[in-house]
Amino acid sequence: MHLAYFPGCSAKGSSLDYELSTQAVLNALGITVWEIDDWNCCGSTPAHAVSTELSSALCARNLDLAAKAGADQLLTPCPSCLSNFRATAKRLEDPDFREKVNALLDTPCAETLPPTSSVLQAIGELVDCETLAKKATISLKGLKLVAYYGCLMSRPPELMHFEDPENPMLIERMLEALGAEMLDFPLKTACCGAAFGIPKRPLTAQNSGRILELAANLGADAIVTCCPLCQMNLDLRQAQAEKAMGRHFGLPVPYFTQILGLALGIAPQDLGLAKLVVPMDALLPKLAPKTSAPNA
Amino acid sequence: MRIGVFICHCGSNIAGTVDCARVASLAAGYPDVVYATYPMYTCAEPGQAAIEQAIHEHRLDGVVVASCSPRMHEPTFRKTVERAGLNPYMFEMANIREHVSWIGRDIEANTHKAAELVLLAVEKLRRNRPLYSREFPVTRRVLIIGGGVAGIQAALDCAEGGIPVVLVEREATIGGKMAKLDKTFPTVDCSACILGPKMVDVAQHPLITLYAHAEVEEISGYVGNFSVKIRKRATYVDWSKCTGCGTCMEKCPSKKATDRFNEGIATTTAITIAFPQAIPKKAVIAKDFCRQLSGKKCGVCAKVCPTGAIDYDMQDTFVTENVGSIVAATGYDLMDWTVYGQYGHGRYPDVISSLAYERLMNASGPTEGHILRPSDGREPKSIVFVQCVGSRDPSLNRPYCSGFCCMYTAKQAILTKDHIPDSQSYVFYMDIRAPGKMYDEFTRRAQEEYGTQYIRGRVSQIFPNGKGQLTVMGMDTLLGKPVEITADLVVLAVGIEASRGARELAEKLRISYDAYGFFMESHVKLKPVETNTAGVFLAGVCQGAKDIPASVAQGSAAAAKVLTLFARDCLASNPQIAHVDNKRCVGCGKCVRCCPFGAISTCTVRGEEKAEVIETMCQGCGLCTATCPQGAIQLAHATDDQILAEVDALCQI
């Protein structure tokens, strides 16, 4: 199977650690991906906020590249990119719309486009929890975590097809298999405030604050994320949220790949752990090699 | 044949856009028409007299009236021709008002169309044959399915009217949903106190045979003569010996059985009597929870039972009852609210259904009437009620209003304040529907006297705040502001859905049901109790959402219908039914297979299989006629030849 890979702009900037840990984990799990050549930005929220056609043209160019490279599937770690890709593929089914998009492109977009998926979903589908547990060398026992998926991972459900849209459990199943204690986290699909951190800080601070506060109230050691923007809002902007809520959290916000990587025995530096603004250092000592070796 | 045609002016209703005189003169040329005229008001007394006179004067043996819809006046004119000595079925109508004069203004086109419709009627009438009803005897017994308050009311009224009643109840006790309620609106009187005596009456009435823990398995027959096979599900307790003493319950070691009567807020024993006032007050073993029946060693109940009533080998048994009429009163179930992920999919113990809350408030409930949170047994101080959970929600295919939630929510808010005076209740609602007597006043009291905060808006999400309470995210659409409440307990006013198995029962009864499984009445306004299957009546929520007073009223109404039906010894059959031409029938059974009423059986005529129509069961739909390839089964009054003549009259003209 030819899995094409679209890292997304943030992978090369604000979420370099997500990219590092994703590559490391995929590698450890024996999943090979090919980064598509010459990809461009999906347009993110601003593009579709301005024009559906513009947004779809930006996405279509990437999908077209993947199709022409013969990809069976296109993976991306970023839910926002995925959402834009899926929406584009759906809209392109309408011949009129396709024509409008093609008018913006250098060459018409391929008729058949590869299906798109998130790295999270792909890992979930390709590696079952049992296998994951077998491959793990470090136990996550002692960690009390909450999984936070953000809003785009599962919405709109008819496009994203990701678990129960009100209560996805994939990260919980994975990390529980690795020994972590996963707390029920009702705000796991709430919105973090998206990109409004720049133009309208209170929107983001308030929403991220709620999420952080509930996680703190529940007694979580960390919030596990799968979206670069969510992670940035909860981590880099945690101080802003603390200010808004009038309370200190100090909650580390690692990517799920970073936690997976730790369990798989990958060195912290290879997972970019140092890039977390709120450090995870206090948690690392809790991790210990698995006591019960397989077949023992 | 000698046919008379009457083209009605209907004042200017028809004559305004149809040239009636011209239609009459064209009709005069139609085959077999010997008389054609155009009266002013044909249905009026003089108009009818003119028909009678014409029949005598012109020796007519068939009459066509072109006027309004036959759905309006066909019965009227059939009586008219019958008075003049004709068979009432030697009559046809052409609808030149609703289908012609009222829907088009072009006189030329309308006149042409009216004339053609009259020709259709003439060609059909020429192929009509006199039809005669037959009389058949009725079995004067009634089956009532469902022992909720509607079924109980119907049973008692029928029995009081002298009609023997067979009452079948699926649960181990009658009483239905009402038996679970604490108090009833708008009077806040005790549900058990008003329902209890009626339940006892059922148990004691000599004319009522009660089958509890039983279900209707098969129904055959027709109005006046139904045969009903009833499955008595195994209780593993011989009820003829059980005295309801409750010793078995005390000793039963399996205490984790789901307590369905208490809506799952508590557990009970594997052998159980639903509640102290149960009728019949007999024990039943829940097979899934019984150790003995799950193959483990136990047998405690058998040892302690003073009358030796326990029978672990009991099997389902069947009885067949013959009745002349059936009342369906199967009630409703609460929809499965755990489909709402935003309310936690049922994983937060302090988010409960309204019916569970009734059990929490009920003195015979698991908390003996003290409102305590299921999670920690603490008394809640801040209680949020959320209305329309599973009602008016098209996204879950439940667009309908459940009717009574507004009222019981107000009641529960009032009772909450009574139970916990320092509590505060909040009600999220979309609209308050309180159209009954004293109803609106009641919801006002909840707000004015009991200080309940009513907030107009749906609740988007409920979740634990990590500090032992629940966060309720709602909206006050009146203020245009989001609202957040920290609650100790959330009560969901869960909407109703058709009772489990309602569709299957409808198919056994051969009645229709709507998209949601509620049974279809014959006419939504004028025949709300009847169904389209003669002899089958409806009572209570099985027909659509309603509260206790309305259910009781419909129960009585259904009983009245039964009594009316049984007021005569014999019933007249509908003569517009299918007939088999034995010469043509090859006995292939296609008609038997598709008859919606099971009204066709087979018989052997001179060694050959033939179809046979059971006259009293045939409702005259004609599906068989459309199915039979050799045209051997013909629906009287809508035969192939009649419809072919109509088609040909239209297409060859």
Next chain:
Amino acid sequence: MPDIAKTERRIVGFLCNWCSYGGADTAGVARANQPTDLRIIRVPCSGRVNPLFVVRALLHGADGVLVSGCHPRDCHYSTGNFYARRRLELLKHFLPILGIDPARFAYTWVSASEGQRWQHVVTRFTEEIHALEPAPHFEELEPLYLSQRQSTEPKRPFMPQPPDLLAKLKEEIRTHLPELDCVLGWQKGRDALHAVPFFLRQEEDLERLSLDATCHNSLVRYLPEYKGKKVGIIVRGCESRALVELLQEGLIAREDLHIFAIPCHGLLDVARLEEELGRYQHLENLVIEQDSLRITVDGKERSFSPQAFLRSTCLGCASDEPVLADTCLGSFTAGESTPVTAPELALLDGLNLTERLRFWRGVMDRCIRCYSCRNSCPMCVCHDHCIAESRQPHWQSAEHSVTEKFFFQIIHALHLAGRCTGCGECQTNCPVGIPIFALRAHLNRVIAELFSGYQAGRDAQAVPPLLSYMVDEANIQEREWQ
């Protein structure tokens, strides 16, 4: 009124008394203006509407036909409209193969309270009919004659029967004959190329028993005549399916049958071989082998490719596996049937609607109404009581008009819908070679599409699709009328 006739189109409506007729009344009461073209025939239930009424109207000059009943689940008769929905949907798919524009026919549901919907439906439908040309007069169309020569590869290559099959079969029959009244098989007729049905009674008869690819008659056709007697019958795949159908209809009893199942790799089209051979006086020899078919006529040996002379009706057959058998002889091909379009149907598929109608106008003209098609059909169980010849009901006139002849084929096809097992005997036995199998093949195709791959006779327990329904039909897309 000639002026009206010019501006109006002939539209016939069949409305159920309880819902749609009431809906039309409601529209009237609301004075909802509507086009005047429609003429309403009141029927008790949409289930009463025989699809043949619709075809009759369309063939006799109606420009459009509209059927309307109660909404599904609201049927006054509980389930009548569910059956109607299946039958009318089938009709909608059937009309195009006749060359009738399916846009001329619509069915829908209107309740007694939906006056507005009724107004909308009538107005829309009338507009649509006006947008079409007036319905063509079938009789006045110019005939279109097209050659249909086998062009489709057979689903399974032809194979001659195993050399020892006949001997084995004879042995089996010899064993069972004492307990049977009669065994239905074949023997050679006037010459080696022509096989005829054979009714074995005695052991001596076994000598005459014949079995090869010329034995075409469906013996199942005779079984109802033997009801109550114990008979043996030799069947191939399609014939075993016909057996199942008759069993479903209760016209034969399983316990009275002994079924000898034989494999089949297609039958020969004897008529086309005759065409090739021309006029001959003596046919001495017939040898059927895998790749060659040799016939000696008037002293000269002629050789043919058996593949090229397979019956077109056999080409699409995927499996010869018997559904029922008491004695199985030889080995069978089990096959998922992804049906091959029969060449006669492929021919029609390639035509537009008008061409199809002209095609039927041409070929049906030479029909002599001998009813060999019907009488050789194993599924035509009405036998002497066919509505084609009855006066009451009077479906067909005695007039030898091409419309009447065509209408009979439509009757036959629709009566076979969901029952036809595709043996092709109807077409094989037509003296004038009318490609009527196309209608059956098309209906079988539609039935499979609409009813989840249903094939008649495949499952003895299945309820035939037109005698059952689903509350929510999986494959029927009802029209929305938006």
Next chain:
Amino acid sequence: MPCRQLIHHMEAAFPPRPSQRAIHAEYSMNETIRLSKSSSPGVAASPSFSQEVASTSKQPIHTCYQCGNCSAGCPAAFAYDLQVNQIMRAVQLNQKDLVYRAKSLWLCLGCATCSLRCPNNIDVACVMETLRHMARAEKKATVPVVEKFWLSFLNMIRTFGRSYEIGTMVLFMLRSLRLTTDVDLAPQALVKRKLGLLPHTHQGREAVGRIFTRFHELQCKAREGR
């Protein structure tokens, strides 16, 4: 990348808007909504507005029965001047101006919680997006700072083919004149190398540039057409 070229692209694709404040001032009064045709003062309805929104968004606007669920779950509701359900109501009543002047349109986070929980299956988020497109087409973006942020972001993509965070920030600060945006984050972001200091370089950026150029041309054409 020369800065001048960058600014040039920006100006060409998204020319500066007339003062938004002026639009705002027009509606400072609290008016009566005039639903019927009337000459009395107040806000008149735009007859086909709700139809236009319904057909563009392909959403059944008319089925909204004002339960407020969209607003109840909306993460930005606290910041809205007009709640989502009120916007839906205003659309139903053809109140185009009322809708276009709502800041809420531009504060929508696009999280689609409203769509997910709408009992009438309305994709409310899609309606909001449609309204933004329609408002922008009529040059009525009432929260310019948000629009400026988008445009800054898109300009980076136009120029570099991929987003360039620092570039976006700089451009945004220039356009919005909010020169202190997120300076509090800068130390950490820089220390942790959260921001790429240089834009990505890849060949595709020219192709992306052409997409923007064509888009811009088509928009101009459409505007002339109108």
Next chain:
Amino acid sequence: MSNDRFLAKDALGDFLCHCQGLGYTVYSPQKQEGVRESVVFAPWQKGCEIQLAKATVSPKHLLLPQSEVLFRFRHEKGEEGKSSAVHLEDTSQQAQPTLLFAARPCDARGFTMVDRPYLQGLYADPYYAKRREGLCVLTLCCNSGCESCFCHWTGGGPSSPEGSDILMTDIAEGLVLQAITEKGRKLLAQSDLPEAGAASDQATELRRKAWQSLDKAPDLTEAPHKLKELADNLDFWTEQSRACLSCGACTYVCPTCYCFSISDERRFSGMEEGVRLRSWDTCMARHFTEEASGHNPRALKAQRLQNRISHKYAGYPENWGSFSCSGCGRCVTHCPVGIDIRHIVLAAIALPDTQAKEARS
């Protein structure tokens, strides 16, 4: 035979056009495509391909249409439907002069067998008579026998002239036309066809050869007698009819089956009007003899087969002195189940007298 004319193959069209010029509607065998070829007699138009093959269906429909309107009826009414009368409209005078080209001797002989009951009985059938009078039959001799034909068994042969106005012999490069009747002579005289000359001898030789090619015909003299004796032997007929499907293929392709049914068919015109039809009917169908009471004297297919064979080989000969079978063999080739009239007749003859008489009811 100096009167014989020669018709070159490439002049066939011109000749038929010439005949049309004389007022004839020309019917010729025409191939029509379907599943397989079918040859039917259909109206010929200039440009139509000219076929000489033996037709699938006999040309009897030229004299006995598959259905014909005997008369029309209409119930007429005066004002307001008061007075009324039934109006009849005759249709018998509408026969057109018709030329039948390339019938076969069996077809032509078939006409003579239908002629007898329709023209030579107590009453002549006016509808039939009119058409017969206008019909000119040009018959093409068969140049060889055929496996399914047996014209010589029943008194005919490959060049038998009965029923024909002109006999035509195919001598490859053209046809030799020989007038048989006055009508034929007149037609030839009106044509500008050349004299046949030597071709005439060639034709005579071909006809002789055709006769020689035939297998020896069995003696059928005993057939009427034997069949009469077998009339009630249900066992014999049950055996013979076992495979019969009761369809009408045999009777409808037959040149000599002339049975019909009469029915009234209404027209739906807003008036009481319609037509009385005479249409082909088949004695092999159950309803052929079904009486209004429901009783049916020939309810069994055995009885019906007995009736059909006996009529042709016993009943008709008794009345008219000849078999009413011209041996065309169409019933043999078109029977779906291969019932062979030759075998039945031979089987009847072969049956010893005692067995034949063993009457069963």
